[in-house]
Amino acid sequence: MKDFFRRNGLLILIAAILLALVTAVVSALLGGVADPFSNLANVLTTPVRGAINAVVNWTEERYSDAFEQEQLKQENEELKKRLAELEEKEREYEAALQENERLRNVIDLRPKERSFDELESAMVTARSASNWASTLTLSKGSAQGVEADDCVVDGYWNLVGIVAEVGENWCTVRTLIDSDTELGGQISRTGGAAILEGDFALMGEGKLKLTFLPENSQLMSGDLVTTSGRGGVYPSGLVAGHVEEVRTDASGISQYAVIVPETDLDNLKQVFIIKDFTIVE
């Protein structure tokens, strides 16, 4: 047996174990920073990712121009109607905002403020190569000041995910449907706090779940769920998704809501990394 292993690559196996241990230790010590080998591989493939991305985007645009004009016209009509409704709501909102400001002044309360001091625009250059995680690779990294745990949103302020690993000119974002995602959520209609959590079974369907629902929470299909911002790590008010249905978990004791993300994870091209934010509640 000893000879068998000696003849069949025992030394190589020992080298593999040592290398794996070094990789694991370095990854653990560096936290969210990519280990040198990952960084090198991703930096070297940046042009390839960029080129493939450009070709795919160009092809999609040509396809859209050629075959989706009718659909786009219909969508445009619907959006015009929606815009008219929103303009009406905006007028009501402006009045409410002014009233709120007056009342805050009366009781000498600091105005509520939510500002994103530093935003970094980035392109999605690759999607997860593994079926066991839902990640996106972006075109910005530590050279642009991106750090692990920064939130990533799309152009409509819908939450896309959290930066998990940062390299020199790239970063990996763990999307909100990844089974390892966990962050505070808030139900917009009721204000109740809960936990937004990725789920392995739901990840395949492009959904996540809302757990630890507040007692007597009467969730309705379509209820909007945002980030709660509790703990101060992530900003509040970023739209995560809407409630699709409420289910009872396997134990039969507690309930959870299935959340459909507002962002279109499959078709994201450009996103924004929130590098710094200020919240005054």
Next chain:
Amino acid sequence: MTTQDFFIKWGVYALALLPVWFCECFLLNRLPLLPVTPMLLPLAAVSVAVLEGAVAGAGFGLGVGMLCDAVYFGTNGAMTIGICVAGMVAGALAQYLLRQNLLGCLLCSLLALAAIDAVRILARLLRGSGEPGAMLSLAGREILVSLLFVFPVYALFLWVYRRVPKKTVL
């Protein structure tokens, strides 16, 4: 085989690995089937192991494993050991039990992919994340789709194998 031959041979194998890597990480993940992305890098290590034997399989598996750790998210060194062992075992099986042909490669690939996914499932079960049913379903689809790619990957490395010096002396 001279040292120069040795480096040329493994340099050519490394070059042949590039299209496999790019296909898996930059093309096929945009066009998922069933809907999963096939694992091509482990198939490349198994194909070379079947053709070249256990020692070369372990060595090539070590390199491919390091590449997998660099490009797959959150593996933290596990693929370096996993694919090195897969290469070593596939090479030994092809040398001593099976044949060094496509069928041998198909069987070894099935075993390697099943072993990789079994470790992934066990790791998740130990961490308490993921339902076994969902994970088994994903693993089944992933293995099935990946096995379809054994044919082109094996053909690519067989083509290289027929053109490089045969005897590897370490």
